[in-house]
Amino acid sequence: MARRLRPVELDFVETAPLRLVFTADAAAPADALYRALAEETAAWPQWFAAVTHARATEGGREVRLRGGTRFRETVMAAEPGARYAYRVDVTNAPGPHALLEEWRLTPTAGGTRVRWTFAADGGAPLRFALRLGRPGFDRAFRDAVRALDRRLATSGGGPAAAAS
Template sequence: MAQRLRPVGPDFVDRAPVRLVFGREMTAAPELVYQALAEDVASIPEWFPAVASARAADGGRDVRLRGGIRFEETVLVAEKPALYSYRVDVTNTPGARAWVEKWRLVPAGGGTRIRVVFALDGTAAFRLGCRLAAPGVGRAFRQAAGALDRQLT
């Protein structure tokens, strides 16, 4: 069952009880990476295999993962081509209470250094589950970033 999460702002990234941070170097330029992440929403499943569908919605996105998890998101910060951050407003993820993702894109060596922070809060079981899932989430992020890089270059 879907539930509405606490409406936190961009600063939640700095104070969340659980922060998962991942990064990767890409050969594609930040402008191209930003466009794929923030503007070409419907193509996200082409490079992020965990995503079954994604579509732009009023002020945000609706995302469905394989396995049935869904998110209704609101864009918090969109600073092309350097920063894209959004809050999950509604999800069916059990135990979630607040969720913000911050994607930072920095020019690096002719390409992009991408860094994502998952800022999370929820029940004790949710927080523990997030920490235990971190290696798999990191692997999924790095694989998706690699697939996007191959698609863009």
Template sequence: MARQLSPVGLEFIDTAPVRLVFARQLSAPPAAVYRGLAEDVTGWPAWFRAVTLCRPTAGGAGREVRLVGGGRFQETILATDPVERYAYRVDTANAPGLRALAEEWLLTPAGNGTRVQWSFAADGTAVLRALLKAARPGLGRSFQDAASRLDKRIAANSTRS
């Protein structure tokens, strides 16, 4: 059953009780990475294995996301700073114990590519907070795999253009 979460803003990403931050260097330029994150929303399942469905809602102001294992989220986009940042919060979720969740993708030019930093910020029951902290290594591997697959997808699409 989906439950309403706290309507947090961008500041929550820096102040959340659970903050998991991961980074990776991609060979793709920031503009291409931004397009893959923010503009090709329906393409997420092709590169982020945990995502089975991602589609824009509310005329692009939100997203519906479904995850492997049955997770379902309705999100509001918080920031779309082209070539720099893409952030969103979860408004409703079927995850027990979750009170608030926001994510941010920061893009920084680095050499001939992009440094991508993903921040996962959450609040919930004590049990959920402990589980999320324990899940850090798995979330990190999931991010590393997703970032690598996004980079390869961008490269493949640029050779077709």
């Protein structure tokens, strides 16, 4: 059953009752990573193993995860080369009252530092499950950044492309 979540604004990424923050380094430039995150929505399943389907919608996205979880999202921030954030408006997942995810891209000497914040509000069972699942989120995020970095390197979106 689809459930509508509480609409939150961008500041929720800092004020949410539960925030899971993960970082990883990529060799690809921030602009290429941003394009993959924000503009190449349908390609997410090719590099983020948890995602089975993603498609852009008017002002947002629809995403399906392994196991059948579905999200309808609204893009909240689209800052090329720097930040991409979206709020979950509707989901079939039990427990959340509000969800917002933010991807921050910071250029480094060797490429880009990627920071992903998963901001959530929900009852005690959800908070407990998310805290318990933190290592799995971290592994999934790191694997996704590595896979995306490899994909960009072979598609011409990596460091060599930025140097040309």
